Amino acid sequence: xxxxxxxxxxxxxxxxxxxxxxxxxxxxxxxxxxxxxxxxxxxxxxxxxxxxxxxxxxxxxxxxxxxxxxxxxxxxxxxxxxxxxxxxxxxxxxxxxxxxxxxxxxxxxxxxxxxxxxxxxxxxxxxxxxxxxxxxxxxxxxxxxxxxxxxxxxxxxxxxxxxxxxxxxxxxxxxxxxxxxxxxxxxxxxxxxxxxxxxxxxxxx
Numbered sequence: 001x002x003x004x005x006x007x008x009x010x011x012x013x014x015x016x017x018x019x020x021x022x023x024x025x026x027x028x029x030x031x032x033x034x035x036x037x038x039x040x041x042x043x044x045x046x047x048x049x050x051x052x053x054x055x056x057x058x059x060x061x062x063x064x065x066x067x068x069x070x071x072x073x074x075x076x077x078x079x080x081x082x083x084x085x086x087x088x089x090x091x092x093x094x095x096x097x098x099x100x101x102x103x104x105x106x107x108x109x110x111x112x113x114x115x116x117x118x119x120x121x122x123x124x125x126x127x128x129x130x131x132x133x134x135x136x137x138x139x140x141x142x143x144x145x146x147x148x149x150x151x152x153x154x155x156x157x158x159x160x161x162x163x164x165x166x167x168x169x170x171x172x173x174x175x176x177x178x179x180x181x182x183x184x185x186x187x188x189x190x191x192x193x194x195x196x197x198x199x200x201x202x203x204x205x
Contacts, residue, residue: 038072038168038169038204038205039071039072039074039205040069040070040071040072040204040205041069041070041171041202041203041204041205042067042068042069042202042203042205043066043067043068043069043070043173043200043201043202043203044065044066044067044200044201044203045065045066045067045068045173045176045198045199045200046063046064046065046198046199046200047063047064047065047066047087047089047196047197047198048061048062048063048064048196048197048198049061049062049064049089049180049194049195049196049197050194050195050196050197051192051194052192052194053094053095054186054187054188054192055186055187055188058094058095060091060094061091062089062090062091062100062102063089063090063091064087064088064089064090064102065087065088066085066086066087066088066198066200067085067086068083068084068085068086069083069084070082070083070084070110072112079111079112079113079114080109080110080111081109081110081111081112082107082108082109082110083107083108083109083110083128083130084106084107085104085105085106085107085130085132085157086103086104086105087102087103087104087106087196088101088102088103088104089101089102090102090138094139098139098140099138099139100136100138100139101136101137101138101139102134102135102136102137103134103135103136104132104133104134104135104155105132105133106130106131106132106133106155106157107130107131107132108128108129108130108131108132108157109128109129109130110126110127110128111126111127111128112124112125112126113125113126119165120165120167120168121164121165121166122164122165123162123163123164123165124162124163124164124165124171125160125161125162126160126161126163127159127160128157128158128159128160128178129156129157129158130156130157130158131154131155131156131157132154132155133152133153133154133155134152134153134154134155134182134184135150135151135152136150136151136152136184137149137150138150141184141185141186142185142186142187143185148185151184151185152184153182153183153184154182154183155180155181155182156180156181157178157179157180157196158178158179159176159177159178159179159196160176160177160178161173161174161175161176161177161198162174162175162176163202165204168204169203169204169205170201170202170203170204171201171202171204172199172201172202173198173199173200173201173202174199175197175198175199176197176198176199177195177196177197177198178195178196178197178198179193179194179195180192180193180194180195180196181193181194182194
C-alpha cells in the first residue's frame with residue numbers, strides 16, 4: 001500500500017501538469033489567421049423588371065433571372081471590380097397576343113464598400129455602371145416597312161445593391177436596384193427607361 005501511494009501521487013502530478021500546459025496553449029496561443037480576402041464572386045439572381053408599353057400608361061413586370069461575375073482588382077484599387085452580367089426575362093400576354101422576351105449581355109465596373117472587411121457576417125454596399133446590348137423577341141417592333149417580331153439595341157445600366165455575408169464564401173444579395181435604358185423600336189421615341197430589382201445568392205472565391 002505504501003508503494004502504491006507515491007505512484008498515484010506522481011501520476012496525479014503528471015496529469016495536472018499536462019492539463020495546465022494544454023490550457024495554456026489553448027488560451028494563450030496566437031489567434032487564428034484571418035481568412036484570405038476574396039477576389040472573385042459569382043451571383044445567381046431572381047430579377048423583376050418594371051417596364052411600360054410605349055404610348056400607353058400600361059405598366060408590367062418582366063420576371064427573369066441573371067448571373068453576374070465580378071473580379072476585384074485588389075491592391076491600391078481594392079473594391080473596384082470588373083463585372084459581367086447575363087440577364088434573361090420573359091412574359092406572356094402583356095396585351096392580347098403580345099408577349100416579350102429579352103436577353104441582355106452587359107459589362108462594366110463595380111465599386112464595393114466593405115463595412116467590416118474582417119467580419120465574415122458583415123454588409124457590403126456596391127454601385128455599378130454597365131454597358132452592352134439587349135436582344136428582344138417574341139413581340140412586335142415597328143419599323144419603316146411595318147413590324148418585326150425581334151429587335152436589338154445598345155443598353156446601359158446604372159445601379160447598386162446590398163450583400164450580406166453569411167460565411168466567408170457565401171453571401172445573400174438582399175437587394176439590387178438598377179436603372180436600365182435601351183433603344184428598341186417602338187411607336188414613340190425608340191427609347192425605354194426601366195427599373196430592375198434583383199435578389200439572390202453570391203458565391204465568393
